[in-house]
Amino acid sequence: MSETTATAPARREKLPKRKRGRPDSIRLLLNNALATAGLVVFVLIVLVAVAAPLLPLPDPDATAPANRLLRPLAEGHLLGTDALGRDILSRLIWGTQVSLAVGVSATLIAAFFGSLIGLVAGYAGGRIDTLLMRGIDMVMAFPYILLALAIVAVLGPGLLNALYAIAVVNIPFFARNIRGIALGLSRREFVDAARLSGKSNAQILFIEVLPNVLPVIIITMSTTIGWMILETAGLSFLGLGAQPPQADLGSMLGEGRKILFTAPHVSVIPGVMIFALVMSINLLGDGVRDVLDPRLKSGALTRPVARTAVMRDQVPGGIEPDAEAVLDVRDLKTEFRFGGDVFKAVGGVDMKVGQGECLGIVGESGSGKSVSAMSIMGLVPTPPGRITGGVALLEGEDLFAASDERIRQLRGSAVSHVFQDPLSTLHPLFTVGDQLVEAIQAHAPLSGSAARKKAADLLKTVRIPNPAERLKSYPHELSGGMRQRVCMAMALAHDARVIIADEPTTALDVTVQAQVLSLLDTLREERNAGILFITHDFGVVSAICDRVAVMYAGQFVETGTTEEILTSPAHPYTAKLIDCVPVLGEPERRLDAIGGRPPVVNDLPVGCAFADRCPRAGDDCRAAPIPLTEFGEGRTVRCIHPLNAEAEHG
């Protein structure tokens, strides 16, 4: 076995510090004031209801016609009495217990059967799915309360029958929610992996899929239980649930209705209790949902801020714009804040792109390439991102100081973007043609048919077969490569002066990649557009970039012309990065892996960020920040013991 095991005990990777799981969820929940209030009210109500047999309450069903309709605060009857002289406080507490029990049981029953149907339908797919879901559709086709009424009518009135009715009408809700999730999960690779590990279908469904669906079931339960209590009350109110003399909140409300004007307290008190109960459960349910599924958080669904917040300590003045450069970025700093942690994703980066020039940024994932590029047009999401320093000059204009409207005009016209993941650019519900036409018309006053013709031409430019037909396709009908080419077409829609291309060819096939690269190459020559090209592939860099910057832990560690950097890298990281890539035509070459991992950017070392992985590291490397220094003509390196230094200087 190769050197990997020889050094195994010494080089085995260390574990990151473990995060605490559960306590965090509860803390998160308690951070939410509304949810906490809901929790407190709900717990109080439940405690009182559960403790009903222990409390010194009069018999809730004992009538006393002499004492009928006493007002609240009457002697011996804190909340007064109803039309039959029964103690309202006692009835309220016992009634709450009944309503809670029915609501909770109905929820559990609905959740159990609904989830089971959803799981099986989603996992099995095909005919079973169709059969089950059509059944569910049929149940849903009846108006909700009508169905409940019909069920009670068949079974006869009574609390238990009301419970069944409520449970049945809520099954479809669970089934549909869960089926969607189970369907997605069942197509995931880990399900195939479990199958190859020898698990049977039932084992996969209940041991692999179910635990992933559980949070959704809990969320659904917590958000529906209030509703079910309300429905139970509704049925009882209509006289179909709890039968006299038994109290539940709905029947109390129903009994009080007839004397609403003469003795309002008889109906108002249970009404308030229903309100308090349902409200507290809903607040709590929303809190639970936010904790378990942060994506659904109420705030998360609002539109994100359209532009990255710029919070520069001081606006750097007196910067001489470089007349040669279309895009001139100086000392860009971008941070992310999560709670108390500050992640310095970009820690002072200079980028200069001349007319018709292509600057490449190379680095591993997480090194900050994309954030650097996205900061320029304010595309880093805020919160948590913010630009904390530097300037970005587009032909002399400071983009970080420009108005939102100006940025909107520039996006997609003077500066266009191409991203790695085409699905982030394309809207799933509109045809490719519509989206292209929209992009064209956003910055050019073309008629619909002229724009459509231009759209078809653009698709042809990016080598999509049968462009006129393809305009009618939706993104999901295209292969990954095709989708990316549509995005390329969109970026080419206007005469961009700078194209920011973030791994645009990473998801493409080599032959298509070669096409796209040569297309970009032609384009920048013809139109003199500058390209900021982000990639992790030195091969791609060679093909298109004039200059290249190597990025590590949020900073450039080496910059220079592509040729120089590839033939004689000066920074040890650059050298190692080049060495670990297999090269076509050199199959015998031993791949030299880089041990360890890059540092996390919320906890950067004082000295060189690469020191822990660097074979040339010395104590001086860790002592102080390493500056980016000149290293020959037009070349910089952030290292105090660079490679080839001897050759360069002596």
Added chain:
Amino acid sequence: MDDGVLLSIDGAERVFGGGRTIFGGKKPAVHAVQDVTIDVRKGETLGIVGESGCGKSTLARMIVGLDVPTGGRITFDGRDLAAEAGKDLRRLSRDVQYVFQDPVASLNPRKTIRTILEAPLIHLLRLGKPEREKRLSELMDAVNLAPEFLDRYPHEFSGGQAQRIGIARALAADPKLIVLDEPVSALDVSVQAQVLNILDGLKERFGLTYVFISHDLSVVESVSDRVAVMYFGRIVEIGAGRSIFRTPRHPYTHLLLESAPAPGRKSLLSEDADTELPDPYNPPPGCAFYARCPRRTDICNRQEPPLEAAPHQEEQLAACFNPREGA
């Protein structure tokens, strides 16, 4: 069948869709894999290269029994693989395993690594508790991970670590053949090298046979003994890695090689911008590469080119009427 052949794929075919709708209309059909014939010998690494949608993954899934061929035969060690997978996938899974492209998606986020790695030991090997413990530590050692990792959840791992766990899971049942479907495509280059080195070591240590699928020619070249090039569901060229990469005979292989970026390579060969890629729902007659091929002649779009050996080179087969000669 000659000795030393572990897996034999004979005219395998997989059609998706097809059939008729309830109104009698024809449903569109896609030939994801067509007439693929390959023998994989014991102890070799067979590389499969091709571009997206060419049927690599479909072929891989058929080899491990996750998908069934709609035609042809796949035999493993003389056993009919498709029939066996239909009846009892477990038996096949003891011998043939799979490493997935996306290391994180292939690990259940709610299971510890121990639970994930134990599954094949329990269900495939039926090992008892003490043997399992022993095997687990062997596995973790094999992929060079500390045993403390066993009680962690997948999200606590980097991509490279997660992929090594994926490899450990495939190793767990002590299989003879492992199909690796783009095992390093989702990884960073520095991590990619680690994983490739580990795979290389494991192969020798456990006497494994690999089918290694990738779209990255340089990766395939560095790991494979033999290489098959797929285009549009078919094998267009197959032979020893060395000869295929040095002297490609099929024009498509040549195009792939010329398009591949390499450090220091300035201009990539690029075709005319208006050559069209074939449409899977409407496949062209004859050679699927016809529309893009610089060497095409009249015969090419009338007849399907057969996979044939070069005159003096029994080992390198290409499906082309006008192959490149001694380039």
